[in-house]
Amino acid sequence: MIPLPGDHFPSATGSTLRRWPGDRPLSIRPGTESDLPEVVRLDEEAFPEGPYDYDILRQWLDVCGDRLLVADDGTTLHGYVAVAATPDPTRTWIVSLAVAPGRRGHGLGRQLMLETLGHLRSDGVREVRLTVAPSNTTAIVLYRSLGFVPVGGIRKDYLGPGRDRLLLALSF
């Protein structure tokens, strides 16, 4: 089993991440309603080919509760991860992960995932699922390195015509 920060989750004050030279320190903390404009901007930057609609992101900030985490430098959000509310407390879904293009490749995506998975595991979640575009090699490599494994093959048109997805699952 990969080591996860299972007994650690950002408190109201958040956890501090590594500092980039010349940059403000990042903290990972639960998102709030006041983060909506930044989450919308970040999502558009991260998914230029098809960001989530404003109303979806608006509702996630309510529905996900403290399971929507943001990476914040005090003025700007650089990443977020969102986990769905599900009726079965032992199984859930990561519905989105995004890091701002200028911040990629420095461990922030992995850190967001580790914070989230640690929190879920300590909450008693036993299985986490997500979907990813089969062409999204970066995300797939990240998820596989965290222990996610494919559930079956490619799901054709999973998100609508032409939008195939790979379903991955991680069991704790």
Ligand SMILES: CC(C)(COP(=O)(O)OP(=O)(O)OC[C@H]1O[C@@H](n2cnc3c(N)ncnc32)[C@H](O)[C@@H]1OP(=O)(O)O)[C@@H](O)C(=O)NCCC(=O)NCCS
């Ligand atoms: C996927 C994404 C969240 C990764 O965030 P990131 O901060 O760049 O990722 P990290 O720096 O933490 O890297 C995590 C791992 O991803 C893999 N990775 C990162 N960049 C990669 C690249 N260019 N090519 C292949 N693998 C890569 C590596 O395995 C890396 O781990 P390592 O550095 O320990 O080897 C980011 O690229 C992103 O926001 N993409 C657009 C939105 C998206 O596709 N979200 C996922 C939807 S399912």
